[in-house]
Amino acid sequence: MTDQKTRIESDLLGPAEVPADAYYGVHSLRAVQNFPITGVPIGHYEDLVNGLAYVKAASARANHQLGLLSAERASAIEIACQRICDGELHDQFVIDLIQGGAGTSSNMNANEVVANLGLEIMGHEKGEYGFLHPNDHVNLGQSTNDAYPTALRVGLYLGSSRLLNALAYLEDAFNQKAAEFQDYIKLGRTQMQEAVPMTLGQEFKAFAIMLAEDERLLRHTMTLLTEVNLGGTAIGTGLNAHPKFAETAVAELAHLSGVPVECAHNLVEATQDVGALVQYSSVLKRIAVKxxxxxxxxxxxxxxxxxxLADITLPPVQAGSSIMPGKVNPVIPEMVNQVAYAVIGNDVTVTMAAEAGQLQLNAFEPVMAKGLFESVHQLTAAAVTLADKTVRGIGANRENLMRKVTQSVGLATALVPFIGYERATHVAKEARATGKDVPTVAIELGYLSRAEVDDILAHPDRLVSNQPLESSETREPGMDTSSLPVIKVNN
Incomplete structure (x- = not known):
């Protein structure tokens, strides 16, 4: 038994007791009771909550400009939304991420929190909806079917900006190591077998360029999220919204959020089509795979x-075994692998949920939201952690690297320009048969002198391509992410 105070609110099903200090209301209460699924509420992902708040603030501004909402109510809604975007009351967004109703519960959770906070701002008690109503005022001109998808896209765009910076942060860490290791000659490997010499710098530069490519692709794909259906209401026809609501609200949304959203050309199509989310998810999967x-x-x-192999050493971050003393495991890379597997699984979920939409609406965007926000959040955290906990502390076993080069028959390929293919083949065959290193065999066979071998080995550029370690800088001037909070990976 508890003595918790309650207030009575009513909905279609009748009255219900809501905790007196709660900013959510009866619709949120019903959803909490109906969807005890993941244990992760929408408030766990700040970008989704902020996306909802931006939509409500922009809608209030638009409705006031169109003469549908009083200045007092519009102001209270906007101030409430700003406080939410500043981090207040995210614990009041209590609906489970997985929910039926195409996101209606999430939308109503936002409507109720904004309304009750707005009521306090106006000097009223929570639940006194005659002064500021969740549906009639906060949700004015909207439906879940346009408000929730729009908030989802705005939130993903905001989260993606941090992911972009996290990837750039990791890319820079690899670039620094590429420069540090640019003269460290080593063996390249293909199909898990020794191939030809390269430098450790080239190996790490490739990692940096791989990430730069995906930064560019993510940046492009984010533009797909900027087409929104706000103002389409239930199915895209705009029923119950002012004729100018869509264009006015979307313009205000772009101004308030900083996300360059624009109104979809056809709101009926935009309300049912989630192709942008499918493509966006595929890019997250590609990043995860890389x-x-x-x-x-x-x-x-x-x-x-x-x-x-012991080409490199990773910084030790924790003891590796409960039974083997001194064992240190690559736990940070292992964590990255597992994040990747989760993101790949989320991509499958998004694909199936997108395929399952029927007629004028896809009812399964909540599970898409769960997967996408999880993926963005975890990829961001993984990239930063990998950079800080592993890449920046990597060391190179230079003597071991060079010893393997001279001992491997792979070196014979690098000698082709000096002694020709047939002789190099003879050297490789003899080295493999006798266990002698390639330089020794080449000297014994009379193909090279000791002075020539020493000269070749002293100049790594004669053994590897002289391809420069060019900059992997790909950040476009049209999207400056330098001011975004890169390292913030926790809610």
């Missing part, structure tokens, strides 16, 4: 440390 590949490579390159 990060996972890099993480696998770091684990392989650091394997050992005595009996593995």
């Amino acid at each position: 990060l996972s590949k890099i993480a696998h490579d770091l684990r392989l390159l650091s394997s050992g440390p005595q009996a593995g």
